[in-house]
Amino acid sequence: MNGDGESAAAAYARHVNDGLARLLSFMGLDAAAVRAEGCFVWDEQGRRFLDFLGGYGVFSFGHRHPRIVAAVTAQLERMPLSAKILFDKPTAELAARLADITPGSISKFFFCNSGTEAVEGALKLARLASGRSRIIYAENSFHGKTLGALSATGRDKYREPFLPLLPEFTGVPFGDATAMAKALDETVAAVILEPIQGEGGVIVPPLGYLAEVRELTRQRGALLILDEVQTGMGRTGYNFACEREGVEPDFILLAKALGGGVMPLGAIGGTPEVWAKFEQNPLIHSSTFGGNPLACAAGIAALDVLQEEQLAERAAQEGEPFLARLRKLAADYPDLVKETRSSRSRCWSHSRSMRRK
Amino acid sequence: MLVAFTLNAPEVIRFEPPLNTPHQLFDEVAEKVATALAETKKLVSEFA
Numbered sequence: 001m002n003g004d005g006e007s008a009a010a011a012y013a014r015h016v017n018d019g020l021a022r023l024l025s026f027m028g029l030d031a032a033a034v035r036a037e038g039c040f041v042w043d044e045q046g047r048r049f050l051d052f053l054g055g056y057g058v059f060s061f062g063h064r065h066p067r068i069v070a071a072v073t074a075q076l077e078r079m080p081l082s083a084k085i086l087f088d089k090p091t092a093e094l095a096a097r098l099a100d101i102t103p104g105s106i107s108k109f110f111f112c113n114s115g116t117e118a119v120e121g122a123l124k125l126a127r128l129a130s131g132r133s134r135i136i137y138a139e140n141s142f143h144g145k146t147l148g149a150l151s152a153t154g155r156d157k158y159r160e161p162f163l164p165l166l167p168e169f170t171g172v173p174f175g176d177a178t179a180m181a182k183a184l185d186e187t188v189a190a191v192i193l194e195p196i197q198g199e200g201g202v203i204v205p206p207l208g209y210l211a212e213v214r215e216l217t218r219q220r221g222a223l224l225i226l227d228e229v230q231t232g233m234g235r236t237g238y239n240f241a242c243e244r245e246g247v248e249p250d251f252i253l254l255a256k257a258l259g260g261g262v263m264p265l266g267a268i269g270g271t272p273e274v275w276a277k278f279e280q281n282p283l284i285h286s287s288t289f290g291g292n293p294l295a296c297a298a299g300i301a302a303l304d305v306l307q308e309e310q311l312a313e314r315a316a317q318e319g320e321p322f323l324a325r326l327r328k329l330a331a332d333y334p335d336l337v338k339e340t341r342s343s344r345s346r347c348w349s350h351s352r353s354m355r356r357k
Numbered sequence: 358m359l360v361a362f363t364l365n366a367p368e369v370i371r372f373e374p375p376l377n378t379p380h381q382l383f384d385e386v387a388e389k390v391a392t393a394l395a396e397t398k399k400l401v402s403e404f405a
Contacts (some may be wrong), residue, residue, distance in 0.1 A: 029360070038377075039378050043358075047358065048358075050359045050382065050385070051360055051375075052361035052371060052372050052386060053360050053371070054373035054374055057373060059375050060375060062375035063375075146359075202371065234376050235376070309377060311376035312376075315376045322387065331393070333394045333398060334365060336394055336397055336398060337394070
């Protein structure tokens with residue numbers, strides 16, 4: 001890797017994070033990736049890995065989809081980053097394209113570089129729009145590891161080393177509309193939820209839960225932020241998972257697959273109503289690299305691929321037979337597989353119990 | 358080698374393939390999972 005011939009694993013251990021290096025080595029994944037295409041990644045020894053991890057939702061279109069690579073390459077030749085002195089056409093086009101396909105009256109977009117940045121921005125804009133401060137989040141949720149996003153993340157193992165987190169964040173059980181109703185009062189700025197909890201183990205809430213939360217937030221004057229960073233862009237058989245219940249949030253958060261598996265890209269989508277105070281003071285929240293033309297070119301091409309290859313529909317169709325096979329295996333090995341969960345299409349998990357009889 | 362896991366929840370095997378994954382790869386993955394479960398069951402019974 002370096003002038004001394006040090007391997008990537010050794011360099012990670014010495015200069016990046018030894019704990020991470022040991023974890024990957026323990027799992028037998030201590031080689032360096034050198035190439036990727038479609039569903040496959042190759043290491044420096046030429047070994048091929050079938051990538052069903054998918055970057056936790058980044059590679060919904062596979063690695064290096066040719067159409068997305070071509071769009072990024074062309075933009076790279078023209079202008080990769082914003083000069084910040086004129087409008088950027090790819091940014092404008094991506095916002096308009098997203099406005100066409102996102103639910104309800106969401107028609108305004110702020111671009112950033114990651115999901116956790118989208119969460120941070122949405123929490124700020126929700127407080128700005130509502131004039132309120134409290135945030136309600138779901139237990140077992142995952143919204144990111146920066147301080148604001150972590151404050152809305154319901155996983156103790158990530159929270160506890162960094163306590164105290166931001167004040168006025170309240171956790172409620174996921175999927176429990178009664179608990180949500182109890183927690184929601186006139187001090188709440190916003191409820192933030194994943195339509196399906198991803199990092200928490202692919203937890204699908206009862207049908208009707210999101211719609212009920214939507215109604216409750218409307219009744220109590222709170223905003224609804226849906227974090228579709230993992231579930232969006234066709235992942236669950238819909239363009240966005242909230243379409244399953246016809247729910248129209250005030251904010252929708254996108255990242256991961258939005259960049260087409262080629263560029264980092266995140267977005268906050270909002271309705272004109274929640275955007276109004278931001279538009280009165282447009283520099284109150286900004287990002288140096290957010291919405292750069294290179295990433296937005298990737299995003300536009302990703303939307304082209306999503307729509308023209310009908311990937312949401314394909315996910316729904318292809319997912320069911322695979323899920324049926326996994327469920328059969330779960331039935332065949334009840335001592336090893338505790339449960340198989342799915343979101344109708346391609347968010348599967350396979351919980352296992354290693355207990356002995 | 359099939360890679361399907363999540364570092365954040367080691368008890369969960371999580372399948373997140375690309376949405377344009379060829380159909381035959383799902384069969385291949387299902388076979389690999391079946392083989393892994395069979396081998397694990399054998400190991401568990403040997404050390405029980």
